Amino acid sequence: MSLHLFLVAGMIICSLAAVMAKRTIHAAILLALLSILLSAVMFTANAPWAGVFELSVCAGLITVLFAAAASMIGRGESYAKREARIFLWLPLALLVFGLIVWGVAGPVFAPLFNAVKPAAGAGALMSAGDIIWKLRLPDLLGQLCIFVAGVLTVRTILGEGKDE
Amino acid sequence: MIPAAYFFIIIPLAAAAVCAFLNKKQAAPAILANIVLACGLVFGLTAFSNNMGQDWFYGQAVLSSFMTIIIYLVALAVAFFAAFAASTKRRGSYFAMLLVITAGMAGVVNAADFFTLYVYLEVVSVCSYALISFYNRPKSTEGAIRYFYLSSIASAILLFSISLLMVYAGGTSYETLTAKILATQGNPAPLNIILGIMALAFMIKAGLFPFHSWTPDAYESATSPVSALLAGIVTKVVGTYALMVVCMLLSIINFGIADNPVGRAVMWFGLASILFGALNAQEQKDFKRMLAYSSISQMGYITIAAALATPLAMAGALFHMFNHATFKALLFFAAGSVKRATGSTEIDSMSGLQAKMPYTSLTASIAMLSTAGVPPFSGFWSKLFIIAALWQAGFRGMAAVALFASVLTLAYFLKLQRGMFFGKPSDNIKNVKERGAGFLIPCFVFAFIIIAAGLYFPLIYDNFLSPFIRVLQ
DSSP, X not given: OHHHHHHHHHHHHXXXXXXXXXXXXXXXXXXXXXXXXXXXXXXXXXXXXXXHHHHHHHHHHHHHHHHHHHHHTTSOHHHHXXXXXXXXXXXXXXXXXXHHIIIIIHHHHHHHHHHOOOOTTTTTTSOHHHIIIIISHHHHHHHHHHHHHHHHHHIIIIISGGGO | OXXXXXXXXXXXXXXXXXXXXXXXXXXXXXXXXXXXXXXXXXXXXXXXXXXXXXXXXXXXXXXXXXXXXXXXXXHHHHHHHHHHHSOSXXXXXXHXXXXXXXXXXXXXXXXXXXXXXXXXXXXXXXXXXXXXXXXXXXXHHHHHHHHHHHHHHHHHHHHHXXXXXXXXXSOOBHHHHHHHHHHTTTOOHXXXXXXXXHHHXXXXXXXXXXXXXXXXXXXXXXXXXXXXXXXXXXXXXXXIIHHXXXXXXXXXXXXXXXXXXXXXXXXXXXXXHHHHHHHHHHHOOBHHHHHHHHHHHHHHHHHHHHHHOOHHHHHHHHHHHHHHHHHHHHHHHHHHHHHHHHSOOBGGGOOOHHHHOHHHHHHHHHHHHHHTTOTTSHHXXXXXXXXXHHHHTTOHHHHHHHHHHHHHHHHHHHHHIIIIISSSOOGGXXXXXXXXXXXXXXXXXXXXXXXXXXXXXXXXXXXXXXXHHHHHO
């Protein structure tokens, strides 16, 4: 349980930091970290399939972030600063939301959360390693392709794109 | 994924990593990309002959091998053309992108699982986005952003449908789904809904009407090799090929998809694209923009045949996919040559180019006639297959509309020919000269393929289409 709490806390911190990061590349790295933590939560909850899929999807999400960043190019620094100011309120908003959930929704849904527990041995028929290396190897190669494509895209659009 | 398929992904990926470090070199990235793609094409032809006997998942191995050949053929032609036409700046990144997108497309067509297909679709989407906006021209960046937004929506829809499949069928592999479909013949509604959602995502990716808004801007503003790659093969792989896989599954639920509501809906989307593309192409004043609308129309033909899903229609769809890859790539190469020679692709801004650029004009004419389905060119046979399949299945109205749109295609291409290539040379092209061999060789190769595939169609039928039809039957 403490491991879960630790992972979930890490996810919240990563998500906040990703949104508030000033450099796109930091945001992308934090988003990747968030996905890895979420995958870890799924693995520890005996759901290796979901964990592997989450790892794969995270690559897609990062590309969307690249695209969003690229779409901001040309709107000027003032636009980016104005946008960034809005996100300064985000931790406070998250805190208020958390308190409401804790105080109101928590007691209501507690019986439901207590009733639903992972079945013993569910998803444990194959280890995460077996799923990744034996069943989802083509996906792993695809993720490598996305990684190379992402690096090239960032290099093209954000790094060297101003030479013409 | 069959083990041989890894070759088509790993080798270009490794070569891309090398290319990325060769930005300061002019010739090295182009030579490396061309060698890798040529080797891939040769290996693809070998793999096709090895796969002909296999029939796991309903002919998918044959389909994958055939698509791999088309991908490598078009990618090689594009890389060759780009070696002469691409800007001298950042050539390493440019050719690296071409190699990664080729690896991504090979992954899509060789995937045996919808989740794997999704991962490689994302590879292709990222590379397409970067290639369209490669030189940071405002219009190309706008086209790229529009493409990415629509593509992201399609990806989200696809991911949603994959998660539904996972819950409903317990897996996402084609084999698992086939088994699930055969086991639930009595109640096909849930799978129809899930595959319908999936088909919607692929139609968006294919740029079919009404999800076409990104195609004219992207094709017009991207460099000609990139436009040739996008129109020639990318939209086919991420859209219509994936749609063919869905339609194959739908046809297991209800063979002769005429009675399947999802298949019928996809057919209507295809028909609307045929008409919309053909009618809008008439109005265009720019060569590349006209080709973009023409592509929407031709994608409609492939979609309508794929959704009909009879063996004849599937063979027609597959052959039209091959034909469209060759003639549309050739036309974009011609547009690139014209742009490089005259500085414009505006149809009304020049006339009589035939006198100055005879070879470009000749090869473009061959491609235009093939697109319109004029015999004996290859486009005639694929359109004949599609229209005959529609007629045979009882969709006579649709067959008539498809035939009418073919006449429209001939009309707008004749308008283009008369405006740009024929007539007395205008004053502004006085100093224009034919482009060099680097620009012309891919055009001549594709023109040769169009003529040869038309004249020797029985050979193509026996060796490429017949194995596919046999497996489907």
